[in-house]
Amino acid sequence: MTTTVLEAVVGLLRDTGMTTVFGNPGSTELRMFRNWPEDFTYVLGLQESSAVAMAAGHALGTGRAAFVSLHSAGGVGHALGAVFNAHRDRVPLVIVAGQQARSLIRLRPFLGADEPEQFPRPYVKSARQPERAADVPAVLAEMHRIAMTHPRGPVLVSVPEDDWDRAAEPVEPRAVHSGFTADPDVLAALAARLDVCGRPALVIGPGVDAEAALPHAVALAERIRAAVWMSPLSGRSGFPESHPLFQGFLPPVAGPLAARLAPYDVVVTLGAPLFTYHVADDSPPLAPGTELFHLDCDPAQAAWLPTGTSLVTTLRPALAQLTTLVARSDREGPPARKRPAPVSPGSDLTPEGVLDQLHRRLPRDRVLVEEAPSHRDALHARVPVDLAGGFLTTGSGALGWGLPLAVGRALADRRRVVCVLGDGSALYSVQALWTAARHRAPVTFIVLDNGGYGAVSALGRRLGIAPVPGTDLGGIDFTGLAASFGCPADYADHPDDLGKALDRAVTALGDDDGPHLLHLRVTDTEGVLYET
The missing domain is CATH 3.40.50.1220 (TPP-binding domain)
Structure with a gap:
């Protein structure tokens, strides 16, 4: 019996543990979903960048490459900010991008991708469009090995939409052990x-x-x-x-x-x-x-x-x-790290006060995800992380990563994740709340709302630029926005209400509960970003 490209690829995904598929489907991917396997899970992201970030969180949680399905050129373009993060943060992703039918490519068709191998570079380890339909499974297997070889990172394969029904040989599983040591x-x-x-x-x-x-x-x-x-x-x-x-x-x-x-x-x-x-x-x-x-x-x-x-x-x-x-040393160790004193309660809700209270309630085995650039230094100072793999953020700076990353990380092992976000950062990928609610991802989102892009304003002050145009936000109802996506939410803007709100959002929720968002209106400290 003839094996199709689709059947060979499904077998490869099973063999490599990539049975959770993250994506946002389009017309050039439809044939990939024929006879969708019952043992596979499709996680829908409402925007391609969120789909990639969720896949990245899943990969970081499982230690395996994650599989991402993107639409043709436009969908890949939407996703590239997250692909950039995955590349810089060394996250193994196998990305399949739809492409128009081979018979149409020379005619520059609607939704066709010109030079698909070049589009995502240099932020993938490798990118290919196989020369023949029959080569698709073998190329995907090679790409998986590339993604998982140190330094790990994303790869992309462009697959013409009519390839999936063509004949191909199954791919034999094989292992690559990529550890190597200096001289x-x-x-x-x-x-x-x-x-x-x-x-x-x-x-x-x-x-x-x-x-x-x-x-x-x-x-x-x-x-x-x-x-x-x-x-x-x-x-x-x-x-x-x-x-x-x-x-x-x-x-x-x-x-x-x-x-x-x-x-x-x-x-x-x-x-x-x-x-x-x-x-x-x-x-x-x-x-x-x-x-x-x-x-x-x-x-x-x-x-x-x-x-x-x-x-x-x-x-x-x-x-x-x-x-x-090395010999065991008896040299005197360094002095203990100085930690800031807890913030005394006042009339305003401050980021530092929130983080002090969060630290008291955060279990030591809880994964913490952060994308609040204005408050990262305060978080590092006030919420120490001791767990291996216990802290995730964007090391490359493209916003919109943290919220969906937390969703994917929670789906990896179904253990509750706490995600601290700035209001500006959250709005880049807020649609991932819908996915969190749909899959009952155990994530607590804490939005520190200072009414603007505080990190940009702080850098502007460092350069003597104040005010910086386009840095003010405000009037965004994150609780209503979360509720519209099916995610329960609470709000607080006074220190007297903070403890109970954090108890509901962090302490009371277990791994079997779904997502929850806590919107906290905090004062802007008007600080300077980074030491001078």
Whole structure:
């Protein structure tokens, strides 16, 4: 009996665990849904960018690549902001984009994609439109392996709509083990340097979480008694923030970053580009006397770093070996990280007060998703995360990621997620509330509404630009908006009401309950974004 492209692809998706499909269907994908398998789940996103972000959350929760179905050129265009985030945050996604029938492509048809392999570049690891229909299953299998090979990331395959019914060979399952280690002599030399240095520091990047290397990073830090910092604007957790060696989060500005690392003679960055800047600064990347070693699986990242010695390696085997090579140190550890004092209740609801109250109620095993740029520093200071994989945000800055990311993450294992959002950020992808309600995703959304794009205003003040046009919002009823999508919601704007509202939204809701949104009207602190 002849196997069709569709049948071969369905078999491949089963073999690779990609039976949850995220998408927004269009006419050029219809044949893909013929005889839709009963063991597959289709998660509808009401906009393509939300579908990609939900798939990313699911991939981060399962540790496997997620499958995304996008419409032809326009749908891919809508999705590219989220694809950009997935690429920068190393999230494995297998994206299939619809394409018009092969017989029509030369005629520039309605909904046809010109040069579909080029459209998503450079923010995919690879993109192809197979030369023949019969090649589609094998190309998809290859793309899955590319997506899952470190550094992981999204891939895209453009499939003409008439390919699905053509004949093709089934794809044999095969495994690729992608861990690799730096030269043993190079690791031994790094260990020797760590043994004789005076004040070592580790900088933890998103690669630690991406490669499930947190226990190995903790073991190395404890063995050498190193101060531990988080890399600037990291999209993930990677070290327990209540650990006595943890010192805080590095700023994305050259001068302050170099100043934070100046006390250390050897700095080892793990899975982090380190020099991720958001504000121009003519300062050198590191102070004189600070020696940098950089461990990461991406040779491209190793190539562009402006200073230091790079070791191209995956982290788990390298850290396991490095920890056995270094001597156990008796050097004095760094001083304990200073934490801000709790905010005293006043007449206004402040972001800091909300985060203090959230910290008291947030279980230690709860995943926290954040997309509130104005309040990220306050969240890091007041809500420490100790859980491996326990913190997710956008490390690349394209808004609209957090809300649907939280939905996909909750659907991965059906454990409640808490998602802290700014009002501006939430509006980029608010339609994902409909998906959360439809699938009863266990997510608590906390919207910190300061009435505008506070991070942009703060950066404007830093540059002497005030007011910044187009940064004011207001009058948006998030509770009514959530209710219209089927998501229950509450509102509070006074400290006296905050505790009970958080109890309902965070404490009282379990993993079997659906989504809930809490709209909090907070005062704008008029702060300056990042240290000067």
